[in-house]
Amino acid sequence: MNTPEPFLGVTSHAPVRHHILSVMVENKAGVLARVAGLFARRGFNIYSLAVAPAETKARFSRITIVVDAESAPLEQIVEQLDKLVNVVAISDIAPKDALERELLLATIKTNVDSRTSLLDVVGNSGAAIVDVDAGSVTLMLAGTPAACDELERELENYTTMELHRTGRVALPRLGKAATATID
Amino acid sequence: MQLTGAQALIKSLEMEGVEVIFGLPGGAILPVYDPLIDSSIRHVLVRHEQGAGHMAEGYALATGRPGVAMVTSGPGATNIVTPIGNAHMDSTPLVVITGQVATVAIGTDAFQECDITGITMGITKHNFLVKSAHEIPRAVAAAFHIATTGRPGPVLVDVPKDITQSMMEWWYPTTIEELDLPGYHPVVDLDDERVNEAISLIEGAERPVLYVGGGTLKSHASAQLLAFAERTGMPVVTTLMARGAFPDSHPQHLGMPGMHGMYSAVTAIQKSDLLISLGARFDDRVTGKIPAFAPHAKIIHVDIDKAEFNKVRRADVSIRSNVAAVLEAWDAATVTPQNLEVWWKEIDAWREAYPLVYDEPVADGPLRPQHVIESIARAAAPGTIVAAGVGQHQMWASQFWKFEEPGTWVNSGGAGTMGFGVPAAIGAKAGRPDRIVWCIDGDGCFQMTAQELVTARAEGIPIKVAILNNAYLGMVRQWQEMFYEERYSEVYLSPDLPDYVKWAEAMGCVGLRATTVQEMHAAIATANSINDVPVVIDFRTDSTEKVFPMVAAGASNDDIMVHPLQRESK
Numbered sequence: 001m002n003t004p005e006p007f008l009g010v011t012s013h014a015p016v017r018h019h020i021l022s023v024m025v026e027n028k029a030g031v032l033a034r035v036a037g038l039f040a041r042r043g044f045n046i047y048s049l050a051v052a053p054a055e056t057k058a059r060f061s062r063i064t065i066v067v068d069a070e071s072a073p074l075e076q077i078v079e080q081l082d083k084l085v086n087v088v089a090i091s092d093i094a095p096k097d098a099l100e101r102e103l104l105l106a107t108i109k110t111n112v113d114s115r116t117s118l119l120d121v122v123g124n125s126g127a128a129i130v131d132v133d134a135g136s137v138t139l140m141l142a143g144t145p146a147a148c149d150e151l152e153r154e155l156e157n158y159t160t161m162e163l164h165r166t167g168r169v170a171l172p173r174l175g176k177a178a179t180a181t182i183d
Numbered sequence: 184m185q186l187t188g189a190q191a192l193i194k195s196l197e198m199e200g201v202e203v204i205f206g207l208p209g210g211a212i213l214p215v216y217d218p219l220i221d222s223s224i225r226h227v228l229v230r231h232e233q234g235a236g237h238m239a240e241g242y243a244l245a246t247g248r249p250g251v252a253m254v255t256s257g258p259g260a261t262n263i264v265t266p267i268g269n270a271h272m273d274s275t276p277l278v279v280i281t282g283q284v285a286t287v288a289i290g291t292d293a294f295q296e297c298d299i300t301g302i303t304m305g306i307t308k309h310n311f312l313v314k315s316a317h318e319i320p321r322a323v324a325a326a327f328h329i330a331t332t333g334r335p336g337p338v339l340v341d342v343p344k345d346i347t348q349s350m351m352e353w354w355y356p357t358t359i360e361e362l363d364l365p366g367y368h369p370v371v372d373l374d375d376e377r378v379n380e381a382i383s384l385i386e387g388a389e390r391p392v393l394y395v396g397g398g399t400l401k402s403h404a405s406a407q408l409l410a411f412a413e414r415t416g417m418p419v420v421t422t423l424m425a426r427g428a429f430p431d432s433h434p435q436h437l438g439m440p441g442m443h444g445m446y447s448a449v450t451a452i453q454k455s456d457l458l459i460s461l462g463a464r465f466d467d468r469v470t471g472k473i474p475a476f477a478p479h480a481k482i483i484h485v486d487i488d489k490a491e492f493n494k495v496r497r498a499d500v501s502i503r504s505n506v507a508a509v510l511e512a513w514d515a516a517t518v519t520p521q522n523l524e525v526w527w528k529e530i531d532a533w534r535e536a537y538p539l540v541y542d543e544p545v546a547d548g549p550l551r552p553q554h555v556i557e558s559i560a561r562a563a564a565p566g567t568i569v570a571a572g573v574g575q576h577q578m579w580a581s582q583f584w585k586f587e588e589p590g591t592w593v594n595s596g597g598a599g600t601m602g603f604g605v606p607a608a609i610g611a612k613a614g615r616p617d618r619i620v621w622c623i624d625g626d627g628c629f630q631m632t633a634q635e636l637v638t639a640r641a642e643g644i645p646i647k648v649a650i651l652n653n654a655y656l657g658m659v660r661q662w663q664e665m666f667y668e669e670r671y672s673e674v675y676l677s678p679d680l681p682d683y684v685k686w687a688e689a690m691g692c693v694g695l696r697a698t699t700v701q702e703m704h705a706a707i708a709t710a711n712s713i714n715d716v717p718v719v720i721d722f723r724t725d726s727t728e729k730v731f732p733m734v735a736a737g738a739s740n741d742d743i744m745v746h747p748l749q750r751e752s753k
């Protein structure tokens with residue numbers, strides 16, 4: 001039987017040949033749909049995608065896309081993206097040159113027994129507690145995707161009520177310029 | 184000056200030099216149809232919005248100027264989706280204006296609401312939903328700029344009804360900056376290094392072929408191509424999208440490559456050591472099985488759209504440019520390939536062995552479709568424009584018509600849209616009233632958009648339509664005969680239902696029928712003598728005729744099948 005592999009979500013180790021595209025777009029209605037539609041239409045896979053207003057807030061947004069460079073040649077993905085009129089600039093950051101960060105938020109069920117050990121996990125991972133009530137704790141980690149993966153694994157020993165990850169954003173390491181494709 | 188959004192929209196179209204709009208009104212676009220009455224722009228009222236889109240395409244292909252169509256929201260907009268998709272595949276510059284429900288009603292499933300910008304996102308070069316009357320001039324100017332620069336294509340402008348009804352202070356963008364397109368840079372300077380790299384490849388080539396695609400026509404590079412080809416002596420092939428870019432009568436022209444291409448054109452590409460692609464995109468209808476395509480050739484790929492590079496075939500040198508500029512640069516460098524005498528000897532042998540052929544005509548019929556096309560072509564005035572539907576008749580038209588200049592071949596290549604022919608011919612004639620326009624159509628295609636002949640008659644656009652009536656969806660029949668053991672499934676149409684002559688007459692056209700060779704010549708002569716109303720000829724052709732040469736889908740171009748008459752000798 002040829003069953004497709006389930007999509008296991010955003011983890012740093014899942015994409016074998018991932019690339020990070022930092023895409024500057026015009027901050028206009030429907031732009032995200034254009035980008036997502038292009039990927040769907042041409043069969044390019046997205047591992048994660050994060051969008052927020054860019055430095056020049058009013059006019060542009062930055063979309064950080066982690067792409068599967070095995071689903072299509074990276075060159076095709078970049079050139080097709082570049083053809084979208086609302087795409088202003090694309091920089092391709094190779095994983096080894098990238099500073100990647102991601103945010104993880106999780107609400108964990110706790111009781112008297114588990115609370116102390118959970119606090120250890122939080123302390124060791126560099127996460128922070130952001131909300132607490134009688135039976136649960138919400139914690140947050142801003143870190144590398146690998147650190148988020150690691151924390152997620154640690155949390156498997158607890159009862160996780162909800163866990164959200166943002167998908168990564170990235171900048172090139174200082175002194176490592178991204179391959180810029182200015183449209 | 185205070186104008187309504189509707190007045191601003193029409194005035195913007197006037198500013199862009201639009202001479203004709205193909206369209207059909209309805210609720211959401213109603214406000215715009217009012218100032219149209221006072222405009223110098225001609226409006227051609229179609230009978231179906233698909234017709235408007237294809238007419239705009241035919242206009243663009245025949246004139247080189249962008250075609251303009253205008254329709255209402257909802258079903259009006261969805262009816263024009265096929266032509267938009269067709270124009271997208273063939274890089275035809277179109278500006279399509281759609282009415283939209285009022286801004287406050289968007290998203291409420293209002294009457295005749297549809298998300299046409301969403302629907303056409305993947306089949307337009309770009310589209311706009313206009314949010315204020317003030318933005319109308321910018322949206323229209325940007326639409327024309329985007330549609331006509333770089334790699335051309337369709338642009339859609341969706342205008343809500345409240346926007347066309349509200350007031351604005353008239354202005355019009357005068358600079359590119361005012362178009363506010365920070366991500367759109369369609370042209371770049373020619374990269375001299377690449378040009379020179381290509382020159383060294385050309386100078387080393389012993390078996391070069393100029394693989395000419397639609398981009399050569401789009402960049403108006405025919406004169407440069409002729410000069411370059413003649414100076415270097417290289418063989419030329421023109422794809423289905425490039426017919427007319429190089430004269431068919433020229434001795435260096437091998438004709439069309441691809442699935443139904445000339446034996447010599449297909450084989451020259453296969454045996455070439457250098458393929459110079461000029462605005463072509465290595466379409467699967469040209470390459471056949473990709474790993475087997477031109478296996479020994481180095482590739483120079485010239486295109487204005489850099490996303491075409493390395494998409495299908497890795498290029499040895501890729502040059503982002505319009506075709507004309509590159510040819511001029513090469514010519515300025517007086518680039519010369521090796522002595523091509525041996526190469527031409529081989530090519531000439533293929534040409535002699537496998538010219539285009541067809542079975543002897545039978546005086547009493549059924550007519551040979553190839554003979555019909557040749558006879559129309561022989562009797563046609565120079566510069567006649569030919570539009571085609573999609574199917575066998577289209578391939579025969581491309582093969583047997585002799586194209587001598589750009590803008591004389593109007594056809595649906597990338598999408599292969601049945602029903603393209605009649606409306607596209609009307610659009611071409613509207614743009615080039617000085618030219619004779621023939622539509623070579625199939626009986627199946629004709630039935631898809633024939634109603635536009637009512638438009639042609641009402642608007643005084645006298646085209647001539649040759650229906651090659653083989654009573655079948657012939658191209659599909661051919662595949663079923665060859666690849667499905669003659670198991671014919673849903674391809675029979677009947678030669679008499681409908682009665683094409685009566686139908687033509689009911690639409691205000693002259694209707695003629697030809698069954699014998701004599702009637703064929705007589706009907707063509709009659710059609711040529713009528714220039715005030717459209718003429719439709721029902722040519723009764725042989726149902727069993729097949730298009731050759733043929734490379735089966737997915738097969739290697741080396742396995743080209745020639746016409747049965749030529750098989751013993753192969």
Ligand SMILES: Cc1ncc(C[n+]2csc(CCOP(=O)(O)OP(=O)(O)O)c2C)c(N)n1
Pocket residue numbers: 572573574575576577599600601602624625626627628629651653655656657658659
């Ligand atoms: C809109 C559309 N539907 C279906 C097809 C598939 N198709 C390609 S050619 C063809 C037959 C066309 O028949 P006709 O117009 O009679 O031309 P012929 O091949 O007989 O010359 C069909 C059905 C198509 N290309 N376009």
Ligand SMILES: [Mg+2]
Pocket residue numbers: 625626627651652653654655656657
């Ligand atoms: Mg037919």
